[in-house]
Amino acid sequence: MTEKNEPLPTGYDAYDDEAHETPILLQYWQAVLRHKITIAAILATCIALGVIITLLMTPYFTSTSRIEISREQDKVTNVEGVTGSDGAGQNLEFYQTQYSLLESRSLAERVVRSRNLATRDEFFDTFGVDPDDSGILSATPKTQTAAQRNARLKLATDLLQEHVSVSPIRGSSLVDVNFESPNRNLSAEIANAWIEQFIASNLDRRFNSTADARKFLEEQLAELKQRLEDSERSLSGYADNKEIITLSSEQTPDGKTVSQKTLASANLEALNAELAQATADRIIAESQARQRAGNENALGNAALNSLREERAKAQAEYAKLMVQFEPEYPSAKAIESQISALSQSIAAEEARSRRGTSARYGEALAREQKLQRQVNRLKGQFSGERRDSIQYNIFQREVDTNRQLYDGLLQRYKEIGVAGVGTNNISIVDRARPAERPSSPKLLINIALAILAGLGLAAAYVFVMEQIDQSVKDPADLKTKLGIAPLGSIPDFEKEDILTSLADKKSVAWEAYLSIRTSLSFLTDHGVPRSFLLTSTRPNEGKSTxxxxxxxxxxxxxxxxxxxxxxxxxxxxHQMLGIKNSAGLSNNLSGTDDLAQLVHPKTAFGFDAMTAGPIPPNAAELLSSTRMRDLVTKLGATYDTVIIDAPPVLGLADIPLLANSVEGVIYTIEAGGVKMRGIQSAIQRVRSSRAHIFGGIVTKVQPQHSGYGYGYAYQYSYGNKAAAEA
Known part of the structure; x- marks a missing residue:
């Protein structure tokens, strides 16, 4: 016999944690199987409730209207913009804002007012809402107080917000507005009114958003107008004071006014041109006057040239006559006289021409000098005007600047006046139409939801029950929760006779205990323990069996x-063997040493048996002596193994006394029986007696609830099949 606290031999590694730890998924499945009837009942109840509720629900019709919301950038002035540069983040922010506006309460109130829903009792009746139940006194619209009207407005707005939904179409600027109600026509009406009022509210916001800008621009325009008038007056007064007369001017592309010509510059230009001409004339006259040859000067005289031509003709005729006649010839004298007269005329004409050239020279010189004096005077005047034009240009630039600002703001003010009226970034794509069939309730979806709810309730039920039920359900719990080795498990035979089952070595019961016998062979270094007892926490846990x-x-x-x-x-x-309990263990503990009279040899199952004997008045007193230990020692010399069917632990003092007489204890635990706390207390009591616990056996295990049950069913089927074939 080994010592009570002797460590287990090497062969005991077969019972470590990893070898018997049940996978977590298998534990869940076993928990489901243990409560499968309740789970099925919960699912069936939820499905039935889902079908009944679906059939009792009021059908709702959903109408959908579709709009397109375009991204735009509004500006009031060129200097300062309302919105910044476009970007992906700002696009997302813009559309999220639009979606929130579509679901806003203010929009719902606009729809209520536009359709007079607060005064339409049929609207409330459609949703099964009685305004009287909401504390709103029924009254005609004319007799309703302001509080009553506000209350009806609030109720109608709440109904709209409760039944409207906005569905953006992914990857586009399209948005669907859905409204559901028991009335298909009302659904279409509200869906269309919703987008119409959204467009109207958008226009109102855009117009109202420019109110401050218009007011600001009005103030700026009034100020700039006064500044422009003041600067123009200053420019005009300065020009009058300095006698600056502008004949022509033009504006550059940047809006600046440039003076092209003033009166002084025009006069100076004209006199300068006349002076140049006079100078040219004087030079010509002077040249003619200084010529020494008068004929050269007279070449341009037509009369003089005519006289010379006549004289040349007369001289030619005279020379012709001289060939034939004498100088005294009358015709010759006549021609000679003509030639003399023509010569005198030519001389006179040449003298007159020379006097005219001198006179022209004098006149040209005088005119040139006069024009030169006038030009010099205008040069002085123009120089002064140029000095004055510096200040004049300053006044002119001020006028130009004020005019540009005034014109720019005036143009923006005109644009703001019609902002948002001509264009709108929201357009209607599809208007809502009355739905042909109800959108809810949907039977299949409700059944699916009911199944999900049933699964959720069932999971909660199983979780709660598993937490409440702290009994052992799986042999793996012995090691993880109780700290003892699992030696095996015995299936629940229900009403099957265990003795009949043990008579058949191919039965499930025999196979189950045969596997335990295999586990016993690894408990000690000499195989199956020489002596051990079986106990349990309470009666009827299968320890005797x-x-x-x-x-x-x-x-x-x-x-x-x-x-x-x-x-x-x-x-x-004795009942299991069908023998009398006339003598047994109690007799030996009382003093009878003749074991032959107490042992029943060779029972039908092949082992010897010692019954309990007559029930003593106090069993604990008999067990407290050393006779029990001596009996086990004596019997150990005769038998290979001595097995004691001990009483339960709780409430009795027998086990601590019996445990000291044997090599070890095998603890029997009913699956789903005693709570974990009671088992732990009982095991602790056994260990307090310094008894060695070999391990535990889990009895009455449902095969389908445990990962160990499959082997028994397989072996049982295999055995029956082999028997049939035999």
Whole structure:
């Protein structure tokens, strides 16, 4: 026999945490299977409620109107813009603002007022709302007080906001406005009125947004107008004072006024041209006067040239006559006299021509000198005017600047006056039409929602129940929650006779206990423990059945096994074997040493048995002596294994006394039975007696609720199949 706190041998590694830890998903599935009937009931109830509620719901009709909202940039002046430069972030901000405006309460109130919904009782009746239930006294529109009208307006606005929805179309500037109501015509009317009032409110906002700008521009225009008038008066007064007379001027592309010609500059230009001409005439006259040859000067005289031509003809005729006649010839004398007369005339004409050239020279010189004096006087006047034009240009620039500002603001003021009237960035794409079929309720969607709700309730129920139910459900809980090794699990046989099942070595019960026997062989260095007892937290957890079955399974291997019924308060072994309980353990503890009279050899299941014997008045006193330990030691010399079916732990003092007599304790736990706290308290009580707990057996496990149940079902089916084939 090993020491009570001796560490487990190397073979015990088969029972470490990882070998028996159930996957988390499998734990969830097992929890679902444990509550499958309740889950099915919850789902069925939710689905039924979903169908009933769907059939009882009022059908709603949804009408949709579509609008396009364009991004634009409004400006009031060239100097300062209302909106900044366009960008992706500002586009997103702009459209989010528009969507919020579409859902605003102010827009809903505009729709209510435009359609007089607050005074239409049929509108409230459509939604099944009675204004009287809202504290609004029924009265005609003429007799309603302001408070009543405001209350009806608020109620109608709340109804609109509750049933309207805005659906932007992704990747576009299109927006759908949806309105649902029990009346298909009302839905279309409200959807169309909604977008109409949105457009109207947008125009109102745009017009109202320029009110401050218009007021500002009016003030600026009045100020600039006065400044322009003052600067023009200053310019005109200065020009009159300085006698600056502008004959022509023009404006440059940048709006500046440039004087092209003044009176002084025009006079100076004209006199300067005359002076130049007079100078030219004087030079010509002077040249003619200084010529020494008068004939050269007379070449231009027509009369003189004519006389010379006649004289030349006369001389030619005279020379011809001289060829034939003498000088005294009368015809010759006559021609000679003609030639003399012509010569005198030519001389006289030449003298007259020379006198005219001198006179012309004098006149040209006098005219030139006079014009020169006038030009000099105008030069002085023009120089003074140029000095005065500096200040004149300053006044002129001030006038130009004021006029440009005034004209620019005046143009902007005119634009603001019609801002938003001619154009609008919101346009209607599709108007709403009455819906042909209801949009809600939708049976399939409601059933799906009911299923989801049922699953949610079922999950909550399972979670709560699992938290409340702290019993052992899985053999893996033994190690994780109780700190003992899981030796195996026994399925729930329900009404099946365990003795009949153990008689068939191909049954599920036999296979289950056979696997436990395999686990027992790894508990000590010498294999199956020489002595051990089976106990439980409370009665009816399957410890007696497990002790009986383990004795039968161990005996089937050819070993000598003794099963002792140690539960002297509630014995059961004699009933299971069908023998009398006339003598047994209580007799030995009372002083009987003849074991042959107390042991029933070779039972039908192959092991020897010692019943509990007559029920003593106080079993704890019998167990407190050393006879129990001596009995186990004595029987250990005869039998390979001694198994004791011990009483439950809670409420009794038997287990701490019995545990010191055997090599170890096997704890039996009913699946879904005692709460975890009670089991922990019982195990702690066993350990306080310095008893060694080999492990635990979980009984009454539902095969479909545990990951270990599949093996039993498989083995059972396999065994039956093999039997059938045999």
């Amino acid at each position: 497990s002790a009986f079955a383990l004795a039968a399974v161990l005996a089937s291997t050819g070993k000598r096994i003794l099963l002792i019924d140690g539960d002297m308060r509630n014995p059961s072994l």
